[in-house]
Amino acid sequence: MATYHKFLGVEGLGKTFFTEKESKIVLEGVTFELPFRDSLALVGPSGCGKTTLILAIAGLLKSTEGSIFFEDKTVTGPNRKIALVLQEYGLFPWKTVAANITLGAKLQRINVSDKKIDAIKKELDIEGLDHLYPTQLSGGQRQRVALARALLLNPLLLLLDEPFAAIDTVTREKLQNELLAAFIQRQFSFIVVTHSIEEAVFLGQRIIVLSNGRPSVKAIIDNPNMGHMDYRNQPAFFELTTELRKILEETP
Numbered sequence: 001m002a003t004y005h006k007f008l009g010v011e012g013l014g015k016t017f018f019t020e021k022e023s024k025i026v027l028e029g030v031t032f033e034l035p036f037r038d039s040l041a042l043v044g045p046s047g048c049g050k051t052t053l054i055l056a057i058a059g060l061l062k063s064t065e066g067s068i069f070f071e072d073k074t075v076t077g078p079n080r081k082i083a084l085v086l087q088e089y090g091l092f093p094w095k096t097v098a099a100n101i102t103l104g105a106k107l108q109r110i111n112v113s114d115k116k117i118d119a120i121k122k123e124l125d126i127e128g129l130d131h132l133y134p135t136q137l138s139g140g141q142r143q144r145v146a147l148a149r150a151l152l153l154n155p156l157l158l159l160l161d162e163p164f165a166a167i168d169t170v171t172r173e174k175l176q177n178e179l180l181a182a183f184i185q186r187q188f189s190f191i192v193v194t195h196s197i198e199e200a201v202f203l204g205q206r207i208i209v210l211s212n213g214r215p216s217v218k219a220i221i222d223n224p225n226m227g228h229m230d231y232r233n234q235p236a237f238f239e240l241t242t243e244l245r246k247i248l249e250e251t252p
């Protein structure tokens with residue numbers, strides 16, 4: 001297996017948006033590393049720049065300061081080893097579930113066998129939905145389809161921007177479990193943006209708290225007990241959610 005000096009490194013990243021009349025600093029001095037097969041949860045108040053940061057890492061948005069390294073190379077544009085799952089699922093309403101699942105692979109000209117497609121549908125519990133369209137699915141099913149599409153690409157880095165936000169608590173926890181199971185079985189790192197304290201603590205080996213203040217990173221919290229399906233029932237989980245809640249309450 002390849003080893004990297006830097007799997008993902010974000011160094012002194014800043015982003016200022018310029019409009020005709022004003023400039024708006026959204027991110028300043030964001031620095032962190034993410035090793036291979038590690039996970040990171042990104043939390044912080046609305047408007048603090050979480051989506052901006054995710055888009056910059058995906059190579060879809062240029063920063064105004066600092067740099068991002070992926071597999072030791074500077075990120076200058078999209079990379080096929082990085083997959084993105086957006087809050088609005090990013091599914092095409094005019095395509096069936098089957099077509100949506102394989103779309104990313106088709107666009108990237110990656111050949112995936114029917115066996116592999118069937119396996120991922122089974123893993124994410126979306127068998128038998130092939131002929132349906134996204135509007136005929138529940139939010140949880142749509143999110144599973146979006147996740148299946150991203151995982152079919154075999155990404156080394158999976159970026160998820162509030163992936164389970166619009167989903168009821170029970171289904172949401174199931175989806176978190178499925179993501180964790182995929183993370184344990186496969187070989188990738190992920191960054192998940194979330195407004196849920198429990199989700200951040202369940203999924204992030206480290207948790208970065210962004211703020212609207214300067215510099216942008218308010219805290220980086222280690223979460224060494226992450227990675228167990230029953231973590232939610234452990235005292236360490238309760239302690240960390242309490243600590244994170246406290247930090248977020250103090251975050252502008």
Ligand SMILES: Nc1ncnc2c1ncn2[C@@H]1O[C@H](COP(=O)(O)OP(=O)(O)OP(=O)(O)O)[C@@H](O)[C@H]1O
Nearest residue numbers: 017018024026044045046047048049050051052053
């Ligand atoms: N293309 C753009 N041009 C100008 N300003 C922008 C642009 N994109 C984002 N912004 C501004 O940057 C700030 C951060 O936006 P961003 O979407 O990254 O926040 P966020 O942390 O993801 O918020 P939320 O939790 O609500 O999703 C906001 O104030 C937003 O208005």
Ligand SMILES: [Mg+2]
Nearest residue numbers: 050051052161
């Ligand atoms: Mg956002």
